[in-house]
Amino acid sequence: MRKYAVVVFAIIALLTLFGQALAAPPDDVALSLTSSRPDTIFGEDLTFTATTDPPVTATLTIGSGRATLGTIDVVDGTGTWTSDTLPAGPHSIWISCKSGCSGAPAAMPQTIGRANARLAAAIDAVSDAGTNPRITVAVSLEHGGEYMPEGNIDIVENDVVLASARLRNGAVSFELDDLASGEHAFTVRYYGNENCFDSETTLRHTVPEARVRVEPVSVAEGNASSNLVTVNVRLSGKSSHGVDVSWATADGGAVAGIDYDAASGTLSFAPGETQKQISVNVIGNTKPEPDKTFTIEVTGPQNTASAAVRIVNDDPFFRKLPGIAYGPAADQTLDLYVPVTGSGPYPAIVGIEATAFLAADPNANVTTREAERGYIVAKLSFRSAEKALFPAQVQDVKAAVRWLRANATEYQLDPNRVGVWGIGAGGHLAALLATSDADAPFELGVAANAQFSGRVQAAVEWFGEIDVAALEDPMYARYLGCAAADCPDLAAQANATNYVTMDDPPLLMVHGANDRSVPVTTAQDLYAALRNVGVDARLTVVDGAGHGGPEWNDPALLEQVDRFFDEKLKP
Secondary structure (H helix, E strand, C coil): CHHHHHHHHHHHHHHHHHHHHHCCCCCCEEEEEEECCCCCEECEEEEEEEECCCCCCEEEEEEECEEEEEEEEECCCCCEEEEHHHHHHHEEEEEEEECCCCCCCEEEEEEEECCEEEEEEEECCCCCCCCCCEEEEEEECCCCCCCCCCCCCEEEEECCEEEEEECCCEEEEEECCCCCEEEEEEEEECCCCCCCCCCEEEEEEEECCCEEEEEEEEEECCCCCCCCEEEEEEEEECCCCCCCEEEEHHHHHHHCCECCCCEEEEEEECCCCCCEEEEEEEEECCCCCCEEEEEEEEEECCEEEEEEEECCCCCEEEEEEEEECCCCCCCCEEEEEECCCCCCCEEEEEEEEEEECCCCCCCCCCHHHHHHCCCEEECCCCCCCCCCCCCCCHHHHHHHHHHHHCCCCCCCCCEEEEEEEEEEHHHHHHHHHHHHCCCCCCHHHCCCCCCCCCCCCCCEEEEECCCHHHHHHHHHHHHHHEEEEEHHHHHHHHHHHHHHHCCCCCCEEEEEEECCCHHHHHHHHHHHHHHHHHEEEEEECCCECCEECCCHCHHHHHHHHHHHHHHHHHH
């Protein structure tokens, strides 16, 4: 047995020695290295060829100085390594065996020169002084290649650096602020890259002459004969030279010699100056009148321009008589707005501005605009639903109309030309005021001023609740004193549609298409009922408008009301 063990051990030893013989590299080889371009410039492809003698298949390491650059796979004695990113300067390129061979390293000198850079610079065209042009610069190697140079770019004019930035991916852009009009020659400088020579190019650009503009302005008229208004005149940008701008006033609605003093002159802008001011005298007075405008016209080297000077009236069109009682209750009051111009008797408009049935809105003043247009406006308060249930509110509105007619002589009011403008809950009351006659249930037992009519000659209703029975808000139960479903007869008395007759006055209704509180359908029912009996009824549905909101400040809607009242109440 011992004999066999010795034999086995001997076999194992022989196999191990044979394997080591197979794995061992051959004897030392001689390495050599050549370059495709012993003298080249940065960015060009450079190929190094390594050979072994005798030929072997192995892996070599290639480096420069102390830095390792990569490896070369040698097959049958030859291998190559190519690069275009070796930095400029002198190099000692070496190779050494990494695996599959042994032997002394080999080295060779390699010189890489700095490359020439190609600059491509462009500037956006601008149509006006004061517009900031953008300069775009791209840098590439003159001999081509995919390398995107690094480094810095300066934009220089007259030895002053206007902008500076570092290249990103071989490009950069600048926005030049505040260039004066005239010819410019920019030097574009490239520097800060050890692999490329510094370079520069010239970029020429013309900034157009500055354009002139004048700013509109408003000024209170004042009561004195001398009230100076200051108007700004500006150039669109700096100019490299002086600029003269002539100016003069011109009549609009305002007339020279009556509303302002005519004037003209020349503004001289110094080089680099962009703003000047002119002054014009506005002639004030104590007479209420509409706002007026006149024009300032300016002429510069490049253009003419104009802007309006608005003279804002600051004299009241009316006098306010607040808190006049039209009934015995504390809430039965009105504020009277009486024109101070013209001569009576004046047509009258009852203003009911209320967004709920609890009380009129004391801060609302939409309807008072008519007092500036020759109407007496009676802005009403009424008893709230918390103090008195329906029909108290309608009775209050009718009582106010009768009171106005009873006192027409004292306030120079024309009793035959009375209109109503109701907004929100006030629109509901205005519709009832317009359609209900003396035989309406809530007209029974009228005491004060019963000899005067409570009807009107024209009515405007804005987003009012025409049919409260069709609405779900519990506020209407508080208004009626019961849910509409529980007291349908009473709810019917609160619906203006149920009182329509052919002698009803003209009625303008305006509702929002997006009103979720009071759908426009209830107004459409009233509109159809009025039209069916020949009444002049008009319905406007405002796109995008809800139950109140900024859409109702649209001047077009207000002017629609103005025209309607003028058509129906003014001779």
